[in-house]
Every structure is written in C-alpha cells, then in structure tokens.
Amino acid sequence: xxxxxxxxxxxxxxxxxxxxxxxxxxxxxxxxxxxxxxxxxxxxxxxxxxxxxxxxxxxxxxxxxxxxxxxxxxxxxxxxxxxxxxxxxxxxxxxxxxxxxxxxxxxxxxxxxxxx
Amino acid sequence: xxxxxxxxxxxxxxxxxxxxxxxxxxxxxxxxxxxxxxxxxxxxxxxxxxxxxxxxxxxxxxxxxxxxxxxxxxxxxxxxxxxxxxxxxxxxxxxxxxxxxxxxxxxxxxxxxx
Numbered sequence: 001x002x003x004x005x006x007x008x009x010x011x012x013x014x015x016x017x018x019x020x021x022x023x024x025x026x027x028x029x030x031x032x033x034x035x036x037x038x039x040x041x042x043x044x045x046x047x048x049x050x051x052x053x054x055x056x057x058x059x060x061x062x063x064x065x066x067x068x069x070x071x072x073x074x075x076x077x078x079x080x081x082x083x084x085x086x087x088x089x090x091x092x093x094x095x096x097x098x099x100x101x102x103x104x105x106x107x108x109x110x111x112x113x114x115x116x
Numbered sequence: 117x118x119x120x121x122x123x124x125x126x127x128x129x130x131x132x133x134x135x136x137x138x139x140x141x142x143x144x145x146x147x148x149x150x151x152x153x154x155x156x157x158x159x160x161x162x163x164x165x166x167x168x169x170x171x172x173x174x175x176x177x178x179x180x181x182x183x184x185x186x187x188x189x190x191x192x193x194x195x196x197x198x199x200x201x202x203x204x205x206x207x208x209x210x211x212x213x214x215x216x217x218x219x220x221x222x223x224x225x226x227x228x229x230x
Contacts (some may be wrong), residue, residue: 004159033218042222043160043206056217090159098216100148100167105218107152107159 002027004093004108011113018079021111025072025093032074033097033105034066037088046089049074050097078113086115118143120207122221130229135179135194137224139207142188149190150208150218151181160206166190177201202228 005024013019025032034046045058049068066076072093078085089112092105123138141147148167152160164175171183177200181192190207207221 035220043220045217045219048217092160098148098210098212100210100212100216104162104165107161109157109159 006108023091029093120221128227137192154204
C-alpha cells in the first residue's frame with residue numbers, strides 16, 4: 001500500500017510569488033491535515049480537510065489556503081510568499097479525523113519550501 | 117486550549133543507557149496522546165498512542181510511555197538506547213473538544229553517544 005505522497009519535495013521561490021503543494025493520501029483515507037514545521041516553532045497546524053470540507057483551521061493568515069478533491073487528494077496554496085514562509089510543509093492522512101480509537105495519522109516526507 | 121510541553125529540546129544519552137523524553141499536556145477532557153519520531157529528511161512516524169484503557173502503552177522499536185493523569189504527563193522511555201534511536205521526537209495531543217485537532221510539542225532531539 002502506497003504511503004502519503006507529497007510533491008514536489010523541494011521548492012525554491014522568491015518573495016511575492018505564490019506556490020501550490022500537493023498531497024496524495026493513503027488509499028481509502030478521507031482526512032488530510034497540513035502542518036508547517038520550522039526549527040523555532042515546531043509543527044504548527046494549518047488546516048484539516050475531510051470529505052472535501054475544511055473541518056479545522058489553524059492560526060495562519062489568509063494567504064494560506066487549501067482544498068481537497070473528490071479523490072481525497074489535497075493541495076495547499078500560499079500566496080504572496082514571505083521569507084518567514086520558508087519551512088517544511090507536512091501532510092498527514094487518516095481514515096477519519098482525530099486520534100480516537102484505531103485512527104492513525106500517517107505523514108508524508110514533506111515539501112521543503114525555501115523563499116528567497 | 118490544548119497544549120503540549122516537551123521538556124528539553126536536546127537530550128543526549130550513551131548507547132545502552134535509559135532514554136527518557138518528557139511530555140506534559142493540558143487538556144480539558146480525556147486526551148488522546150501520541151509520540152512520533154522523525155528521522156532526517158523524512159516525515160513523522162507513529163511510535164505509540166494512548167486512547168483509553170491501559171495507561172502503559174508499548175510501541176515500536178522498544179519504546180513505551182505511561183499516561184499519568186494526575187501529573188498530566190506522557191513520558192517516553194526505552195530501557196537501552198541504540199544508535200539508530202537518534203532522531204527528533206514529538207509528543208502530540210488530540211481530543212474531541214477541539215474537533216480532534218492534533219497539537220504537537222516543539223520536539224526533542226535525541227543524540228546517542230557511542
């Protein structure tokens with residue numbers, strides 16, 4: 001069974017540009033969450049999608065947005081990039097949202113975004 | 117609001133020594149608790165999780181953690197460190213009061229000294 005796939009693995013952009021990152025969840029998983037990982041802040045929750053609907057959103061500006069398609073694949077978009085957006089962006093998928101019961105979040109390897 | 121505190125951003129142990137990584141959480145309702153490990157240039161991998169039932173949870177690679185409600189702690193231990201345990205470890209909490217959103221600690225980097 002294929003794991004969570006994130007593309008691209010590396011990105012270099014300049015300030016002011018916009019970027020789209022992609023996440024393909026494990027087959028059968030309908031929940032996808034996005035996190036931003038930086039050395040100083042650790043993992044910060046961006047948003048979560050379940051069955052094409054955003055269920056939760058973290059404390060990030062509106063420049064950060066996402067969506068989920070009918071096949072559960074998800075994209076996140078960052079517009080008007082800032083230097084502080086440089087980070088590892090991680091996607092996690094699970095059968096359903098949350099940590100209850102046997103539900104487990106599986107993480108992709110991430111997309112490393114560098115903003116110059 | 118939920119939060120996770122990992123005491124010690126860097127921990128060093130000798131090979132064969134006890135590994136103890138500390139995690140304290142805050143949650144207004146019974147939490148679900150997790151430990152994840154991250155190796156360089158990789159995503160996070162689940163080590164173990166606590167939902168309900170037995171408070172001592174055994175995970176992969178010889179790790180275990182004990183949920184102590186009175187201390188709001190979920191410390192991760194391994195009796196004997198191996199070189200391959202060197203990685204970043206993250207504690208996380210989730211509960212239904214926040215729509216089951218996950219909150220992660222800032223991580224503890226474990227170094228194993230030969």
